[in-house]
Amino acid sequence: MNYNLNIPEKKIKGRRRVIASLRKLIDIIGTEQRKLTIAFVAILLNAGLSLLGPYLLGYTIDTHVQTKNYQGVLTFAGILLAIYLVAYILNYIQIRMMGGIGQRLLYRLRNSVFEKLQELPLDFFNQNKAGDLISRINNDTDKLNQFFSQSLTQFISSLIMMVGAGIFLLSINLPLGLATLSPTLLLLIITTSLSPWIRRKNEATLKSLGHLSAEIQEGLANFKVIVAFNRRDYFRKRLGKVNTENYKISIRAGIANSMLSPIYTFAANIGQLIVLSLGIWLIVQGRFTVGLLISFIAYVSNFYNPLRQMASLWANFQLTLAAWDRISHLLSLKSNLPIVESIESITSSSFIHFDNVSFTYPSDKEVLKNVSFDLQKGKTYAFVGPTGGGKTTTASLISRLYDATKGTISLEGKDIRSYTPCERASKIGFILQDPILFTGTVRENILYGNIDCGALTNKQLERELADAQILDLLKGFDNGLDTNVEMSGDSLSLGQKQIIAFMRSILRKPELLILDEATANIDTVTEKQLEIILNNLPKSTTKVIIAHRLNTIENADEIFFVNSRKVIAAGSFDEALSMLMEEKGES
Numbered sequence: 001m002n003y004n005l006n007i008p009e010k011k012i013k014g015r016r017r018v019i020a021s022l023r024k025l026i027d028i029i030g031t032e033q034r035k036l037t038i039a040f041v042a043i044l045l046n047a048g049l050s051l052l053g054p055y056l057l058g059y060t061i062d063t064h065v066q067t068k069n070y071q072g073v074l075t076f077a078g079i080l081l082a083i084y085l086v087a088y089i090l091n092y093i094q095i096r097m098m099g100g101i102g103q104r105l106l107y108r109l110r111n112s113v114f115e116k117l118q119e120l121p122l123d124f125f126n127q128n129k130a131g132d133l134i135s136r137i138n139n140d141t142d143k144l145n146q147f148f149s150q151s152l153t154q155f156i157s158s159l160i161m162m163v164g165a166g167i168f169l170l171s172i173n174l175p176l177g178l179a180t181l182s183p184t185l186l187l188l189i190i191t192t193s194l195s196p197w198i199r200r201k202n203e204a205t206l207k208s209l210g211h212l213s214a215e216i217q218e219g220l221a222n223f224k225v226i227v228a229f230n231r232r233d234y235f236r237k238r239l240g241k242v243n244t245e246n247y248k249i250s251i252r253a254g255i256a257n258s259m260l261s262p263i264y265t266f267a268a269n270i271g272q273l274i275v276l277s278l279g280i281w282l283i284v285q286g287r288f289t290v291g292l293l294i295s296f297i298a299y300v301s302n303f304y305n306p307l308r309q310m311a312s313l314w315a316n317f318q319l320t321l322a323a324w325d326r327i328s329h330l331l332s333l334k335s336n337l338p339i340v341e342s343i344e345s346i347t348s349s350s351f352i353h354f355d356n357v358s359f360t361y362p363s364d365k366e367v368l369k370n371v372s373f374d375l376q377k378g379k380t381y382a383f384v385g386p387t388g389g390g391k392t393t394t395a396s397l398i399s400r401l402y403d404a405t406k407g408t409i410s411l412e413g414k415d416i417r418s419y420t421p422c423e424r425a426s427k428i429g430f431i432l433q434d435p436i437l438f439t440g441t442v443r444e445n446i447l448y449g450n451i452d453c454g455a456l457t458n459k460q461l462e463r464e465l466a467d468a469q470i471l472d473l474l475k476g477f478d479n480g481l482d483t484n485v486e487m488s489g490d491s492l493s494l495g496q497k498q499i500i501a502f503m504r505s506i507l508r509k510p511e512l513l514i515l516d517e518a519t520a521n522i523d524t525v526t527e528k529q530l531e532i533i534l535n536n537l538p539k540s541t542t543k544v545i546i547a548h549r550l551n552t553i554e555n556a557d558e559i560f561f562v563n564s565r566k567v568i569a570a571g572s573f574d575e576a577l578s579m580l581m582e583e584k585g586e587s
């Protein structure tokens with residue numbers, strides 16, 4: 001399955017695509033219906049009131065100013081003041097409602113994107129860069145918030161103003177109205193043909209912002225190598241390159257986004273020109289009044305000003321759609337590791353059974369081909385083989401970090417895919433090659449994902465650790481269980497991290513324990529200690545030990561040699577040794 005977010009989804013073209021995006025958007029704001037309705041009514045009333053102004057102005061000029069009725073003029077001023085006050089209140093309501101909707105949308109979107117990330121399999125994280133994902137969670141969602149809290153209100157009120165002003169123009173004088181509105185037809189054609197281009201430019205900016213973020217993230221995560229190799233210049237150059245690209249793309253998007261505004265201004269000016277010349281001609285002919293012409297001119301501004309505003313909002317809308325596409329692409333992904341019904345035909349009595357298993361990474365790297373082997377309960381197995389031979393991959397398949405491309409893997413006679421992640425994790429403990437800890441304390445890291453011991457006090461936990469014979473391992477930490485751990489920092493040595501990862505797995509009392517180079521960075525005294533702990537595990541515990549150092553696997557019941565897409569039982573320790581030597585000799 002393709003999880004690379006930078007490979008676009010199959011795209012629907014043109015208007016259907018806009019409608020499809022909008023439909024998905026409406027789904028996520030569905031719960032805000034009441035607030036949206038209130039905001040919408042406020043916008044509608046506000047626009048209606050603003051539209052009343054010019055009409056009242058024209059009426060007052062024709063009936064009161066020309067007859068010098070000052071009382072009438074004062075009444076008009078009073079009504080206008082009342083209108084402004086109500087408009088002020090309505091404005092406040094719409095800003096408050098839409099601002100709230102925007103913020104809640106941002107909050108919900110960030111949550112759902114993050115929750116989605118928790119659901120997705122390892123393949124997804126292998127194919128996407130953390131920085132780009134952060135950019136989607138932070139930047140893209142904020143584009144939607146900005147649109148909802150600012151642009152959408154303006155957009156709707158501009159639209160209502162424009163339609164209202166258009167109706168007034170046509171009803172005051174139909175021929176003059178039609179002539180004034182005629183430039184909009186041209187605008188419609190220009191806008192429709194430019195929109196896809198504007199959207200493409202905006203898509204490109206968001207994508208390049210993602211690249212920039214990924215580059216910064218990578219540089220920060222690997223700063224030690226950068227400093228150690230004194231390659232700041234290299235990092236600077238790489239960052240400079242993506243930054244320049246982002247700059248160029250943003251400039252291009254800026255041009256695209258501002259393209260419509262001047263065209264709309266030009267159309268507005270033409271509209272005014274038509275009104276003036278035709279209107280004065282009609283007055284001379286006695287078919288139009290001065291008051292009506294003044295109302296008319298005001299409505300022309302009321303028509304073209306919002307239209308001009310809509311032109312820049314339209315570009316913003318295209319940016320929002322592009323951001324939404326990036327988010328909805330992520331939200332639409334599904335894990336390729338679903339729980340399936342167990343197919344009953346598996347008859348193996350082994351704890352783990354590989355039946356003709358092949359595995360290929362999405363990058364087309366085939367690591368295993370038609371591999372079959374069994375792991376029995378309570379036995380100790382060693383996986384050996386050259387670097388890059390496929391040991392970690394095989395272990396990952398046993399703990400279902402990936403699914404086999406072909407063949408079946410069963411756990412206690414049932415397809416491994418039929419277990420829930422929780423059942424699987426309680427049976428299988430996997431100490432990864434690079435121990436990953438989270439910011440917090442040693443205690444939190446040992447208890448990570450451990451439901452049974454989560455509520456224990458430190459004293460009780462220490463008793464549990466003593467029962468599991470791993471309490472002594474805590475001695476190496478200054479503050480015992482309360483020692484601070486920083487995920488990105490170096491407060492602990494690699495060996496110390498491995499010890500925490502080891503304790504984390506042992507405490508969960510798994511039925512199968514996989515140690516992937518788990519003692520590679522630990523001193524020989526502690527290593528002996530770990531060996532004793534491993535030997536004292538319940539007799540029924542199955543152990544898989546992956547190690548380069550051959551002394552660590554001497555006591556294995558069976559040794560598997562993993563290389564060239566095969567997993568072969570090596571028989572004795574000496575046989576495994578000679579297989580390794582042969583391999584080294586060949587390469």
Ligand SMILES: Nc1ncnc2c1ncn2[C@@H]1O[C@H](COP(=O)(O)OP(=O)(O)OP(=O)(O)O)[C@@H](O)[C@H]1O
Nearest residue numbers: 126361363365367386387388389390391392393394
């Ligand atoms: N996420 C991945 N995507 C694509 N290819 C991968 C991925 N992980 C590993 N590989 C490839 O699969 C092969 C087996 O890798 P694996 O990590 O299983 O080897 P290993 O035997 O554990 O090596 P080592 O002894 O160095 O830990 C390697 O050639 C590696 O390049």
Ligand SMILES: [Mg+2]
Nearest residue numbers: 391392393433
């Ligand atoms: Mg490995």
